[in-house]
Amino acid sequence: MNAIPSHTAPLDPRHQAAFEKVRHVISPAEWALMTPLIDEITALKRAKNAVVLAHNYMSPAIFHGVSDIVGDSLALAARAVDTDADVIVMAGVHFMAETAKLLNPSKTVLMPDMTAGCSLAESITGADVRAMKAKYPSVPVVAYVNTSADVKAEVDICCTSGNAVKVVESLGVPEVIFLPDEYLADYVAGQTSVRIIPWRGHCEVHEQFTAQDITDFRDATPGLTVIAHPECPPDVLGAADFVGSTAQMQDFVREKKPESVFMVTECSMADNVKAEAPETVFVQPCNLCPHMKKITLENIRDALVSLEPRVEIPADMADRARASVERMLAVGR
Known part of the structure; x- marks a missing residue:
């Protein structure tokens, strides 16, 4: 059994900069145990001409230790197009890997754990979309990017939480079907005059929060600023000081x-x-996404070694799904 390095042992200078970003959540001893794996991943990326795309919900060791491109769903989708890598490793969940593959059909896209799904994406299927379209003929369908390629292939355009209102209004119609997140649909409806016809899907992480949580934390921390993601229930958004996508939340704290x-x-x-x-105190009720946490340094390394598991999408489905994502990218933020 390997001995745990002393917390006083000096870190390899190559890892010092990354450690400064994670030292608030990872001890020097833990980081020293991770660095051989980080080095291995770095060498494999170089050998395979690969990049790691990491969503904002990844663990700090992945986000700061091995990622090449980080951000929210829209940022990852947009920047995946620009990479000249032959291999893309998605440190996120399955629908994100599918989106990367849609936009990079000639590249190898790896999903370190194929079971890293999403309760929201799994709340709807392509058949469900077809049924909605039959019920509301001629009404355009907007799909949150947190959906499968099967669903994206059936809709008119995708959106993210950051550009949902802009996408809806870009269609120039009086009403749209908006799926699958009920709470994001409710938020969008409050920001536009377009009538929103929702689906009743939810994120299992964001739906756990309550307005009482906010009240309790405000009582415990006078002067607390509360910023919330629009996948949260309406009473939570109503109690927050700011509502925005993960990228918008990050910008808010920075600015x-x-x-x-x-x-x-x-x-x-x-x-x-x-x-x-570093100057901001973060109050954290630790609601973790069990799917995001299935991605680890170990299975990122294993995926790069074997170039498996690969994400593949049937050609006809991919062509239709790609069109809905490209329309979203054309609208932008």
Whole structure:
């Protein structure tokens, strides 16, 4: 059994900069145990001409230790197009890997754990979309990017939480079907005059939060700033000081520099933002996404070694799904 390095042992200078970003959540001893694996992944990326795309909800070791491109769903989708790598490793969940494959059909896209799904994406199927279209003929369908390629292939355009209102209004119609997140649909309906016909899907992480949580944390931390993701229930959004996508939440902390903040979203998001906002105190009720946490340094390494598991999408489905994503990218943020 390997001995755990002393917390006083000096770190390899190659890893010092990354460690400074994670030292608030990872001890020197833990980091020293991770660095051989990080080195192995770095060497494999170089050998395979690969990049790692990491969502904001990834653990800090992945987000700061091995990622090449980080961000929210829209940022990862947009920047995946620009990479000249032959191999893309998605440190996120399955629908994100599918989106990367849609936009990079000639590249190898790896999903370190194919079971890393999403309760929201799994709340609807392509057959469900077809049934909605039959019920509301001629009404365009907007799909949150947190959906499968099967669903994306059946809709008119995708969106993210950051550009949902802009996408809806870009269609120039009086009503749209908006799926699958009920709470995001409710939020969008409050920001536009377009009538929103929702689906009743939810994120299992964001739906856990309550307005009482916010009240309790405000009582415990006077002056607390509360920023919430629009996948949260309406009473939570109503109690927040700011509502936005993960990227917008990150920008808010960076620009406003609140003394203390409660980020009402997945717990690792705050861990990763802390690196850029050391002066801010983060209040964290640690609601973790069990699917995101299936991605580890170990299975990223294993995927790069074997170039498996690969994400593949049937050609006809991919062509239709790609069109809906490209329309979203054309609208932008």
